[in-house]
Amino acid sequence: AQSVTQLDSHVSVSEGTPVLLRCNYSSSYSPSLFWYVQHPNKGLQLLLKYTSAATLVKGINGFEAEFKKSETSFHLTKPSAHMSDAAEYFCVVSDRGKSTFGDGTTLTVKP
């Protein structure tokens, strides 16, 4: 069985400050891990993915995530938030053909 927990349902940051969205997972095997972003009334878009290569993964729009097996975490970070980063973010664990989505984290960016 696999599961994913996004530790914060809402995160609010000021523009120009760092972003940290936390994700913990559990999986019996070696999973693939993804972060997706969803802007209002849009579909989900891939930000980045981990598939057992480098543990530090760089994605689009300056986001990156680090896979930490010992902590079963895959936190998403960005050094400096931009107003356009305000959206819903989903962490996903995928294993043996089955994907499990987290409940999502709403990121608010204040001017």
Add this chain to the structure above:
Amino acid sequence: ETGVTQTPRHLVMGMTNKKSLKCEQHLGHNAMYWYKQSAKKPLELMFVYNFKEQTENNSVPSRFSPECPNSSHLFLHLHTLQPEDSALYLCASSQEVLAGGSSRTDTQYFGPGTRLTVL
């Protein structure tokens, strides 16, 4: 553009209507998915098709009926829906890779969704 299109983008229907949602992927993928996204609820996987065969049905009511005529097209037929079925319905596709007796799901590419309102 993600390569996955959905029509219509918005749909309003009464509880006695019959309508269909359409999804088309132009990415050459072999798996397609329907998700339901309701306000303040987690994303719910409804159906999965691999190589045109339905491989997952997550206890979805029979008033939702999927159809996958080929690997590029996916439909969701709707009839006698309830107001609580109002939601954003998302279609996605991916390339399933078979290795060592099991499959691995690569990135899912999502369409923009159909916003469904049931009156």
